[in-house]
Amino acid sequence: MPRGDDRQFTRALAEAAVANDYVIDSQDMHEFAAHQLREYKQQYEALEARRVAITGPMNIALRNVNALFKPVMDRLDEASRTLRSRMLDWTRKEQQRIAEENAARERAARATREALEARAREAAQQGKHEEAHALTQGAAVMSAPVVPLKVAAVAGVSTRTNWTAECTDLAALVAYVAEHPEYLNLLQANQQALTALAKAQKTALAIPGVRAFDRGSVAIRK
Structure with a gap:
């Protein structure tokens, strides 16, 4: 405080x-x-x-x-x-x-x-x-x-499985998610790109699932 x-x-x-x-x-x-x-x-x-x-x-x-x-x-x-x-x-x-x-x-x-x-x-x-x-x-x-x-054991060091995944075909992933919406969490909108589109197109921006709006701002000068 x-x-x-x-x-x-x-x-x-x-x-x-x-x-x-x-x-x-x-x-x-x-x-x-x-x-x-x-x-x-x-x-x-x-x-x-x-x-x-x-x-x-x-x-x-x-x-x-x-x-x-x-x-x-x-x-x-x-x-x-x-x-x-x-x-x-x-x-x-x-x-x-x-x-x-x-x-x-x-x-x-x-x-x-x-x-x-x-x-x-x-x-x-x-x-x-x-x-x-x-x-x-x-x-x-x-x-x-x-x-x-068999791997020689050393105190404090171990080898274990560590599964991960990578996207190798974004278009295929998008098509699959479109048919299986339960996997929608695998996709994320690119907010930076959407904002750039909104600034460029303003009210003309017409993409399903996207809303362009003027958030407004107040500038303060000395």
Whole structure:
């Protein structure tokens, strides 16, 4: 809270409280309000000059401190990103290699399983029921072991999944959302572009779902 014994603060707060009591219902009141706005601006600029006189040296000191540490800390961040990227690249390659090896083992196991099943059918056809049963049992338990990725554990460092998504075809996304409005939150209007269109076209702007209007503004000059 502002200091209660500061005359500049006290005057500014008292002046600001007047705004709530203004009722602009005539040319005179409009003119009074305009004069009050100029007074607000002058007081604001005076307070800002006083604030900057205090914070200016502090900001300079802060910038100097940041300039001292930033190059070294940025280099550490860059080095960290480099190692993270290379660790993830290795992890992906290892996952692919292990997945391919697991798939190869599964194909071999499936081939063995199918061969045992074929032999079981042949034995059954020949009346060798015990042999057929044993072969069937062997085929049922024939499977390849799934080997997981093993990464050396280091305290405080771990690799985990981190799924994300990116838009690769905006037109396709828009078309999909048009058919599935429950995903409307995936799209966001470009307010900056809409404002530029409104300034250029004004009342001529006619785009479904868009309303152009004059918000108005009051400029204050010294």
